[in-house]
Amino acid sequence: MLSTSLRSLRRLATTTAVVPSSILLRVSSRDCSRRWSSRQCVSPQKGSVGPSNSSVSGVFHRYIQNSGIFTSRTLLAEGDATLTPTSSPLIPPKLSKNSGKSDNPSILKPSKVQAVLKGIRQSPKKVNLVAKLVRGMRVEDALLQLQVTVKRAAKTVFKVIKSARANASHNHGFDPDRLIVEEAFVGKGMYLKRISYHAKGRSGIMERPHCRLTVILREITEEEEAKIAKIRVMNYKKLTRKEKQLVPHQLIETTPTWSRRTKETFVRTLNSNPSY
Structure with missing residues (x-):
């Protein structure tokens, strides 16, 4: 009986877009009362009613998760066209299939x-x-x-x-x-x-x-960029000014010839002391 009911649920999932939750509860409670004892079934006060997820096939379990039965994101307002569905703040924002980025355009660029x-x-x-x-x-x-x-x-x-x-x-x-x-x-x-x-x-x-x-x-x-450019110009001017001072022929002319006494000091010594 349980296998036939699950088979009918799978057939219903392939033909319809949404599976009502009342059908799931009715079938699971009927199977629980006929095939299982009261100890194996979980009471509604203590937990969920029906078989465990291990008995349900992986395809049907994924269908229930992706169909949006347990979320309010895909619910539409019935009767009044002015109402719009609102998602719970506890649910993360839904991601698009084409890109891994969120659809929220309010993400700011970090500083x-x-x-x-x-x-x-x-x-x-x-x-x-x-x-x-x-x-x-x-x-x-x-x-x-x-x-x-x-x-x-x-x-x-x-x-x-x-x-x-x-x-x-x-x-x-x-x-x-x-x-x-x-x-x-x-x-x-x-x-x-x-x-x-x-x-x-x-x-x-x-x-x-x-x-x-x-x-x-x-x-x-922009202010810091202008300041950096100004410092670079000043450093370039200082460097070029120092390079202009280092002229080879001027360095050769100003280099003194080594001697213990120059001619001027020797002549001054002779004039002051003729006996020398």
């Missing part, structure tokens, strides 16, 4: 993007020395500076800044040429303790420090 690297096997004090160097710099300038920095932590900071720039440009649509390092700070990680062997059978505790690095990027404003 800052970050990248975090955990488990760095180095002291946080040493990593912070390099992180302090690139704070407030443009991303392109920071990457160039880290390439010529002779520090072991420079490679780690370079990798995190590059990852943050990729996150900003790929995930959030930032312009990679207008990014600036807003923050670069180091946090203390797990300190592992190891045995340090000393002389004469003694021992001590040796610590293996770990840390984590966080880099936060943002786009520069």
Whole structure:
């Protein structure tokens, strides 16, 4: 009897769009009263009525989930055309089939993007020395500076800044040429303790420090961009002014010839002391 009722429900699911919940309750209660004892059936006060999900086929179970019987999202207002269905705030927003993004257009672009690297096997004090160097710099300038920095932590900071720039440009649509390092700070990680062997059978505790690095990027404003351009022009003028001073022939003329005494001092000495 149970198999025939389930077979009829499957046939009804393939022919109709929505299966009424009253039919499910009526068939399940009838099968429960005929085939099962009272101990095997669950009372309506304690739980749901009917067979378990294991007895229902996977196709029919997926049909019930996708048909929207237990949700109010696809319900239409009957009788009054002015009413519109409203979804529960506890249900997540429905996603479209073509794209993985939500249909809500009110998602704002973040002002800052970050990248975090955990488990760095180095002291946080040493990593912070390099992180302090690139704070407030443009991303392109920071990457160039880290390439010529002779520090072991420079490679780690370079990798995190590059990852943050990729996150900003790929995930959030930032312009990679207008990014600036807003923050670069180091946090203390797990300190592992190891045995340090000393002389004469003694021992001590040796610590293996770990840390984590966080880099936060943002786009520069128009005022900051104008200020950076002004500083570049001033630095170029200073550099060209110094280059003009370094003229080779002037350096050769001003270079004095080495001597213990010049001619003028020798003549002055003779005039002051004729006996010399």
